[in-house]
Amino acid sequence: MKAPLKVSCKFSFFEISDFFNLNVNCYLTDSISFGESPVSMGEAPAFLVDDLQKDLTNGFHLKLKGHETAINIGHNKTYVIAGMENESTSNIEVRIYDKYTDEWVIPIVLGTKPKSSKGHTAVLLDEDKILVIKGNSTSDDCFWFLEVNTAFVREQKKRFETDVVAWSRGVIGEAEIPIVISGPSGVGKGTLISKLMEEFPSMFGFSVSHTTRAPRSKEQNRVHYHFTEHSIMEKDIKDGKFLEFASVHGNLYGTSIEAVEAVTDKGKRCILDIDVQGARSVRGSSLEAIFIFISPPSFEDLEKRLRARGTETEEQIQKRLKNARAEIEQGNSPGHFDCILVNDDLETCYKNLKKLLGLSEGAETPHKLLPESVEIHLEHRVSKIDQKILINCGNSEENSYRNMFLLDLSAIKGGAPGRTRGLNLLTVEPSINGTKMLS
Numbered sequence: 289m290k291a292p293l294k295v296s297c298k299f300s301f302f303e304i305s306d307f308f309n310l311n312v313n314c315y316l317t318d319s320i321s322f323g324e325s326p327v328s329m330g331e332a333p334a335f336l337v338d339d340l341q342k343d344l345t346n347g348f349h350l351k352l353k354g355h356e357t358a359i360n361i362g363h364n365k366t367y368v369i370a371g372m373e374n375e376s377t378s379n380i381e382v383r384i385y386d387k388y389t390d391e392w393v394i395p396i397v398l399g400t401k402p403k404s405s406k407g408h409t410a411v412l413l414d415e416d417k418i419l420v421i422k423g424n425s426t427s428d429d430c431f432w433f434l435e436v437n438t439a440f441v442r443e444q445k446k447r448f449e450t451d452v453v454a455w456s457r458g459v460i461g462e463a464e465i466p467i468v469i470s471g472p473s474g475v476g477k478g479t480l481i482s483k484l485m486e487e488f489p490s491m492f493g494f495s496v497s498h499t500t501r502a503p504r505s506k507e508q509n510r511v512h513y514h515f516t517e518h519s520i521m522e523k524d525i526k527d528g529k530f531l532e533f534a535s536v537h538g539n540l541y542g543t544s545i546e547a548v549e550a551v552t553d554k555g556k557r558c559i560l561d562i563d564v565q566g567a568r569s570v571r572g573s574s575l576e577a578i579f580i581f582i583s584p585p586s587f588e589d590l591e592k593r594l595r596a597r598g599t600e601t602e603e604q605i606q607k608r609l610k611n612a613r614a615e616i617e618q619g620n621s622p623g624h625f626d627c628i629l630v631n632d633d634l635e636t637c638y639k640n641l642k643k644l645l646g647l648s649e650g651a652e653t654p655h656k657l658l659p660e661s662v663e664i665h666l667e668h669r670v671s672k673i674d675q676k677i678l679i680n681c682g683n684s685e686e687n688s689y690r691n692m693f694l695l696d697l698s699a700i701k702g703g704a705p706g707r708t709r710g711l712n713l714l715t716v717e718p719s720i721n722g723t724k725m726l727s
């Protein structure tokens with residue numbers, strides 16, 4: 289039996305053709321709003337539902353003190369997105385109502401959940417993700433994507449054999465693709481990366497890996513590595529927090545999704561120093577990157593460097609040298625790396641690395657400024673045309689062109705388990721002759 293939803297339909301069309309010179313009407317997509325004290329978040333949602341939970345026959349009760357939106361996907365599923373009143377401590381929660389089975393499902397939620405705000409709007413995109421716009425928030429925290437049927441989520445549904453959704457934070461602007469630097473232990477990867485970061489401090493950021501190996505005398509936790517325990521790292525891997533991981537020279541090493549995203553969030557290009565197995569995993573992942581293999585001039589030179597560094601015991605050196613043979617073979621075989629650099633003379637190799645990355649001698653190009661933050665009001669209306677979302681934060685008495693933004697999603701990239709990047713937010717402004725401009 290279906291849940292007795294009390295539904296009153298109320299469609300509203302919002303004329304925006306004069307803003308874009310487009311002869312179309314635009315309306316809020318399949319959005320339902322209900323809850324104890326529904327927050328008016330839009331001019332008019334497509335459906336208004338009177339207290340869905342009150343009439344449920346299956347005993348499902350969610351003590352909600354806040355607001356909800358709901359999105360219908362396909363014929364039978366309604367995704368209910370609930371924000372709680374206590375925004376500082378609670379997260380936005382998700383549950384799914386299946387009309388065929390008349391059951392509520394609490395899905396496995398992957399990714400970092402957004403913190404609750406006092407209200408939000410929700411818009412379905414491409415039938416596989418929901419854009420959630422948090423009210424009372426700034427542009428670094430207001431756009432979230434709830435992925436419900438993307439390739440990543442489909443894969444996770446198979447893995448968990450149940451309903452899965454995944455959150456991905458939307459980030460305005462593009463980031464340059466990360467650089468993966470790989471090569472045998474002792475070849476000079478760390479030395480080259482340090483030189484690059486020293487010369488171009490505002491352009492590059494280092495992805496701080498996790499490892500179960502013990503710190504060396506000068507290594508600092510969270511700077512060189514996140515030093516951790518085997519059991520903790522295994523759990524984090526199971527929870528999907530890692531982009532890649534590998535057992536290297538008898539210890540576990542891995543790149544967390546957060547390590548890469550944290551660098552990119554600062555507007556910097558991320559550099560990963562990982563072994564060949566890790567590089568191959570990243571190549572097979574959704575992360576677009578450039579892959580560089582650093583090769584030693586000879587095996588003898590590699591051994592000399594490893595011994596001269598003096599950080600490993602003889603047993604560890606033997607293990608690393610043994611692994612180096614296989615890594616050099618794989619690194620030099622086609623298909624794994626975009627470029628191979630031989631680190632014979634350090635300065636020559638560094639010069640070649642800079643050339644490869646399009647960096648001119650000594651000239652640090654100022655890194656891209658992060659976009660200015662804009663504020664999305666609690667009361668806002670959203671309208672959708674294709675991949676563009678018009679967000680109107682002004683009230684009807686105000687000059688309606690003020691506080692109006694156009695969110696362009698046509699170039700978005702990435703997504704769960706990482707951030708969704710490439711959002712473009714434009715301010716809609718009136719011009720002198722009355723036509724509207726975007727900036």
Ligand SMILES: Nc1ncnc2c1ncn2[C@@H]1O[C@H](COP(=O)(O)OP(=O)(O)OP(=O)(O)O)[C@@H](O)[C@H]1O
Pocket residue numbers: 471472473474475476477478479480593594596597631632633634635637
């Ligand atoms: N071109 C070079 N010629 C001679 N010595 C070098 C050269 N490049 C690096 N070295 C030295 O080799 C040693 C190993 O370098 P480094 O620690 O950067 O290697 P690595 O590839 O990062 O190793 P690991 O993978 O174990 O972290 C260091 O003592 C470094 O100073």
Ligand SMILES: Nc1nc2c(ncn2[C@@H]2O[C@H](COP(=O)(O)O)[C@@H](O)[C@H]2O)c(=O)[nH]1
Pocket residue numbers: 470471472473477497498501532533534536537541542543561562563564565566567
């Ligand atoms: N697959 C990964 N390999 C990693 C990662 N971080 C470092 N490494 C590689 O491990 C070896 C040994 O490093 P060391 O610091 O103990 O000398 C070296 O080849 C690194 O490139 C990682 O996150 N994933």
